[in-house]
Amino acid sequence: MIVPVADAHDPRLGDYAHVGDHAWLRSHGLFVAEGRLIVGRLIDSPRFPIRSVLLTPSALQGFGGAIDIGPPVYVADQQVLNEITGFDFHRGCLALAQRPPEESDREHFSAARLLLAIEGVGNPDNIGGLFRVAGAFGAGGVLLDPKSGDPFYRKAVRTSMGAVLTVPFERVTPWPSVLDDFKSSGFCVVALVPSRGARPLDDFALDDHGPLIVLVGAEGPGLSDEVTGTVDVRVKIPMAPGVDSLNVTVAAGIALSRLVR
Numbered sequence: 099m100i101v102p103v104a105d106a107h108d109p110r111l112g113d114y115a116h117v118g119d120h121a122w123l124r125s126h127g128l129f130v131a132e133g134r135l136i137v138g139r140l141i142d143s144p145r146f147p148i149r150s151v152l153l154t155p156s157a158l159q160g161f162g163g164a165i166d167i168g169p170p171v172y173v174a175d176q177q178v179l180n181e182i183t184g185f186d187f188h189r190g191c192l193a194l195a196q197r198p199p200e201e202s203d204r205e206h207f208s209a210a211r212l213l214l215a216i217e218g219v220g221n222p223d224n225i226g227g228l229f230r231v232a233g234a235f236g237a238g239g240v241l242l243d244p245k246s247g248d249p250f251y252r253k254a255v256r257t258s259m260g261a262v263l264t265v266p267f268e269r270v271t272p273w274p275s276v277l278d279d280f281k282s283s284g285f286c287v288v289a290l291v292p293s294r295g296a297r298p299l300d301d302f303a304l305d306d307h308g309p310l311i312v313l314v315g316a317e318g319p320g321l322s323d324e325v326t327g328t329v330d331v332r333v334k335i336p337m338a339p340g341v342d343s344l345n346v347t348v349a350a351g352i353a354l355s356r357l358v359r
Contacts, residue, residue, distance in 0.1 A: 100164070103152075103174040106181040111172060113194055114152055114182045120251055124197070129250035131193045131260070134160045139260035141167060146195040146263065154179060154190035197250055206266055208283050210238025211309045212358060215287075217274070217325055218316040219346060220247045226257025227347030228314070233261035235354035240267040241311070243274070274325045280311055281330070289313045289321055289329040290353050292343045296334035303356045310357060314350050317343065 103111060116122040117130045128149060131140045134157060140146055151171045158165070158173055165171045174182075176190055183192070207213060214232045219225060225247040232240050240249075246269075247254065249262040270276045277287050286307050289296075313329060315321035320343075326332060335344065335352055344352070 099168070099170050100158075101170045101172050103172045103178065106174075106178045110170070111152065111174075111182055113149065114192065117183050117192065117194075117252065118185065120248070123252075124248070124250075127197050128194050129197050129255065130252050131195065131263075132191065132252070132256050133189045134191050136255065136260040136263070137191050137193045139263050140193055140195055141165065143263050145198060149194040149196065151191075151193045152179065152182075153192065157190040160191075200269060204268070207239050207241070207268065207280075212237045212354070213239050213241055213280075213285070213309075213311045214350060214354065215241040215243075215277070215311050215313045216246045216315075217243045217313065217321055218245050218319065219314070220245070220316065222247055222251040222254040223257050224317075224346050225249055225251070226254035226259075226262070228350055229254070229258040229261040229265050229267075231347060231351045231354060233258075233265045234351070235358050237265065237354065240265055242267060242269045244269060244271055274322070274328055277311070277325075277328060285309050285311050286331065287311045287313065287329045288357075289326050289332045290335070290349055291321060291326060291332050292334055293332065294334075296332040299333045299335050299353060299356050302331060302333045303359065312350070312353055312357065314346050314353075317346050 123129055131137045148167060148169045150169050151165060153173060154176050155173055214237045216228055229240060229249060249267060255262050281287055288310055290312060313321060335349060
């Protein structure tokens, strides 16, 4: 249902005044999608009930002039959108949708051949980038420890290019002992580390291994000793002398690209 709106103070748009307030969004069970690509993926996904869409006339034309959904599709000038939201990074297209319940999808994960596990990564750019990497290389899902950031943080959704809408994930506890459950199910748990004692990634990639969980940690502290002490194998990405580490998203991308060959 297309609904033209001319006033930034229209009460029907009240929720959009909070799109930059992650705590408010989370407390109301909502998240925000920005840009035609991500909003389009949201519309195509049955997993996330949409509250409403807010976009400019030109953005609406990018959808062929119509969006066939039940919730309201508000159409307003760019100036109105900017006044409501307080920023203009949305490219004239926003949507609010309901967060999914944080429930276990362990059965889905148990059938995967490759999972990405994240420990202690709080930066939303990195969280979004890791989901994008997971989607690009066919990971069956993402496992998050209790300290990692929220994939539905606005910037994480944007950086992921919508991958958080398509890649299943679970915040797993108790951490890290929950990894033993996956090991019992046949997964080989692989820690990506910079230490000299680790196996070169390309050597490990040649092994005949079963389903994998690739573990990455925050830049700086890396993976905890508790985690690295329980994994099956530690691997490293060979680098030029004098370079000790990579951005976690870059490192994960290299690792997954090697392991899915």
